């Protein structure tokens with residue numbers, strides 16, 4: 369059990385149930401020609417409440433992406449628990465984890481993973497293909513609305529390759545938010561952008577998360593960007609400790 373559980377965000381009058389509650393998470397990888405496995409995450413604990421943002425910084429190879437993969441239910445930890453609004457996820461069946469991932473988590477990455485010839489509205493509507501019902505039927509209306517909310521109401525039909533880097537990242541944010549996730553996981557979301565555009569994209573992400581009561585976990589090398597979050601943590605040798613970074 370980890371002895372230090374950190375809590376991000378200002379204390380609300382009535383404490384809201386955490387969106388994410390990570391306790392004592394350990395993750396090891398087997399490494400070729402090494403007898404002992406490599407411990408990448410060592411008893412990591414973190415609690416994130418609705419509307420709060422957390423930045424995680426650390427050197428290259430520190431385990432930031434591994435942590436995000438565990439939080440995003442893409443990988444299971446070897447020990448510890450990951451509760452998503454109260455539900456323990458590490459022991460869930462893969463099918464249930466995938467369903468929860470689709471419903472509760474929005475991912476924004478540096479590598480956009482978007483299809484070059486698709487229009488912005490097609491990209492944003494894509495996650496609703498699995499939503500079913502009314503949201504499936506109305507997916508293009510909802511995508512148009514989501515794109516207007518990130519300032520791309522005039523570019524609904526633009527193909528990915530005709531959009532600027534900042535516009536493409538706005539499309540990625542609209543797509544991540546289309547299913548109304550309670551948790552946003554962002555891995556170097558502005559790493560490919562110039563500082564001014566990066567600032568604008570992050571303004572949007574922070575504002576949307578805060579105003580809509582979503583929890584935001586942001587992994588970044590950029591310490592100035594990290595300081596904009598409610599709380600900053602440093603991942604070093606598998607341990608997560610409270611910032612701020614120097």
Ligand SMILES: Nc1ncnc2c1ncn2[C@@H]1O[C@H](COP(=O)(O)OP(=O)(O)OP(=O)(O)O)[C@@H](O)[C@H]1O
Pocket residue numbers: 397398399408426427428429430431432433434435
């Ligand atoms: N599937 C895997 N199998 C074996 N080792 C892995 C695996 N995934 C990650 N690692 C190792 O775990 C360590 C942490 O990797 P990770 O990608 O999480 O770091 P990071 O902090 O995100 O790095 P960067 O900032 O460079 O992206 C590295 O030593 C990496 O080689």
